[in-house]
Amino acid sequence: MLNRLRDLRDPVHFSFDGVPMQAERGDTLAVALLAAGVNHVRRTGISGAARGPYCLMGVCFECLVTVDGVQNRQACLIEVDDEMDVLSQQGAPSLPMPVDDGEGSKQ
Amino acid sequence: MSHRHVSTADSLLAFYDLLIIGAGPAGMAAAIEATRAGARVVILDENPRPGGQIYREITRNVPAHRPYLGPDYWKGKALAEAFTGTNADYVPGATVWSMESQGEGVEKGNCVVGISLGGVARMIEASAVILATGAIERPMPIPGWTLPGVLTAGAAQIALKSAGVVPQGPIVLAGCGPLLYLLATQLLDAGVSNMTLLDTSDPNRRLAALRHLPGFLVSPYLLKGLTLLLKAKRSIHIVSGIRSLAIVGKEDVEGVRFTTARGHETVSANSVLLHQGVIPAINLASAAGCALKWNEVQRTFQPASDEVGCTSARGIYVAGDGAGIGGALAAEVSGRIAAITALSNIGTVAQHAVVGKLKRLRHERRRYLRGRAFLDVLYAPQQEFLTPSDPQTIVCRCEEITAGQVRDAIALGPPGPNQLKTFIRCGMGPCQGRLCATTVTEIMAGERGTNPSEIGTYRLRSPVKPVRLAELARLPHRPSALMAVTGRDPVDHHTTNKETHHD
Ligand code: FES
Numbered sequence: 001m002l003n004r005l006r007d008l009r010d011p012v013h014f015s016f017d018g019v020p021m022q023a024e025r026g027d028t029l030a031v032a033l034l035a036a037g038v039n040h041v042r043r044t045g046i047s048g049a050a051r052g053p054y055c056l057m058g059v060c061f062e063c064l065v066t067v068d069g070v071q072n073r074q075a076c077l078i079e080v081d082d083e084m085d086v087l088s089q090q091g092a093p094s095l096p097m098p099v100d101d102g103e104g105s106k107q
Numbered sequence: 108m109s110h111r112h113v114s115t116a117d118s119l120l121a122f123y124d125l126l127i128i129g130a131g132p133a134g135m136a137a138a139i140e141a142t143r144a145g146a147r148v149v150i151l152d153e154n155p156r157p158g159g160q161i162y163r164e165i166t167r168n169v170p171a172h173r174p175y176l177g178p179d180y181w182k183g184k185a186l187a188e189a190f191t192g193t194n195a196d197y198v199p200g201a202t203v204w205s206m207e208s209q210g211e212g213v214e215k216g217n218c219v220v221g222i223s224l225g226g227v228a229r230m231i232e233a234s235a236v237i238l239a240t241g242a243i244e245r246p247m248p249i250p251g252w253t254l255p256g257v258l259t260a261g262a263a264q265i266a267l268k269s270a271g272v273v274p275q276g277p278i279v280l281a282g283c284g285p286l287l288y289l290l291a292t293q294l295l296d297a298g299v300s301n302m303t304l305l306d307t308s309d310p311n312r313r314l315a316a317l318r319h320l321p322g323f324l325v326s327p328y329l330l331k332g333l334t335l336l337l338k339a340k341r342s343i344h345i346v347s348g349i350r351s352l353a354i355v356g357k358e359d360v361e362g363v364r365f366t367t368a369r370g371h372e373t374v375s376a377n378s379v380l381l382h383q384g385v386i387p388a389i390n391l392a393s394a395a396g397c398a399l400k401w402n403e404v405q406r407t408f409q410p411a412s413d414e415v416g417c418t419s420a421r422g423i424y425v426a427g428d429g430a431g432i433g434g435a436l437a438a439e440v441s442g443r444i445a446a447i448t449a450l451s452n453i454g455t456v457a458q459h460a461v462v463g464k465l466k467r468l469r470h471e472r473r474r475y476l477r478g479r480a481f482l483d484v485l486y487a488p489q490q491e492f493l494t495p496s497d498p499q500t501i502v503c504r505c506e507e508i509t510a511g512q513v514r515d516a517i518a519l520g521p522p523g524p525n526q527l528k529t530f531i532r533c534g535m536g537p538c539q540g541r542l543c544a545t546t547v548t549e550i551m552a553g554e555r556g557t558n559p560s561e562i563g564t565y566r567l568r569s570p571v572k573p574v575r576l577a578e579l580a581r582l583p584h585r586p587s588a589l590m591a592v593t594g595r596d597p598v599d600h601h602t603t604n605k606e607t608h609h610d
Binding site for chain 2: 001002005006024027028034035040044046049050051052053054056058059060062064070072077078079
């Protein structure tokens, strides 16, 4: 959903779900994906709805992807790199969440 | 001289005089001020390069390539250069997941901060911490706001500043406030056409804003605002008096349906950019135990702090938009104020030596804040966009909890947002309530006919950002680490469970 105003000058080659893509060196992975035409980076665990990056500043966690085998990376906070192997995520992220109202702190 | 670029957890020192979180205008200014005074300073930031969101990529951008970003953006250049010239430890790509100020029990300093860098968790200590965490967009929960193709206006600006990319047209900008118009004109200057701006600001606010008009008239906002408005009006299709909005589309944005006094209309869109003001990013302050207070004019919670940035937690200071929205120039000054205050409190600089300077800086900040109250009141969000009436509207994006579910749960009588959260999991996803906290508070206040200050907001605990369990498990099991991870004091634990048995 993003268009580049200039052609790539220093291209980076990465892949998303196995499809080869290009971006400008220094781009965040989230911008790289949106500019390469990838709007759906994951599906939610509850309804299976498609989601894409929303805030581009580390707040919303809509941009969670698997990068080089590591799950739940915030694509808007990391820079795209050559040979990055990026996968979309299906379902709920498995992350340790903060505990609520004392429940978890008893463990 | 140039700052030390720290990229691995083990190259951090175990202790600093001052630890700053956030490398936007407030954080960079605080680092400059504190290193000048001879303090050992570390500055942690989530992003790959300094500048914060307002001066995003300022160190690499040049006006010749991105002229459309406008003069206010380029003001960040000198600040970023001065910051780069300090001897601070600069740590980009860092996640701060816990923070605590302790009265005793730590040999040096009294703040313990849990960070994650390059996949490794680490606890570091500091005599003082400045939170310069900046602002986030105020959530704008409308039907369809979770569809791919919807971005915040701030996100579109970040994309423009950091990568020179623009949303695909047709573009609909929806919401209210100066930033929406600023973005529209930046996109225009970047050569984008085919934009519609749906202005949701409430015409009834004009009267209420009048009493703040004198300050606005003598502020630079007046001229800037008029220039923006004129430019936008000439070239963009603007629709005012919006009463309701819905983004339509199956798996992607296809259009926006809106209602005005004239009835319903739909415009087609590939990209939708939402904005109804910004609010302080308070999660870290809140998890660190800083008391929060409700700001009625800006309709948001913010850390309770005094004029020089002291919070209710010892050794923890706030500066910049994270302390209350004031804009980049005020943020820069408040960063310097907080740094001077912190250093004089820990004894790095003599208290009497800074009195005059603090006074001058506070005066300067007042000048930068002039005119803001008028804008805050004039562009306060309309009720419909704070508390969506359509029960199907998603409030919590992570857990997909709708406004209807929130209202049903409120009817069951939970005392506040924390209990509501355990009822329906609203705010329990990875964003940890950042995108639903204000909406939940507003809905609850609305349902109960009270003010948000009576309702409060989510209470937060560490980890305040998700950290991998493996990283936490690899932390040395020192008391500070155990406390940060488990939320309870391991010393008490030993006393009750072990030593009493031995006796
Ligand atoms: S897009 Fe919001 S966290 Fe990455």
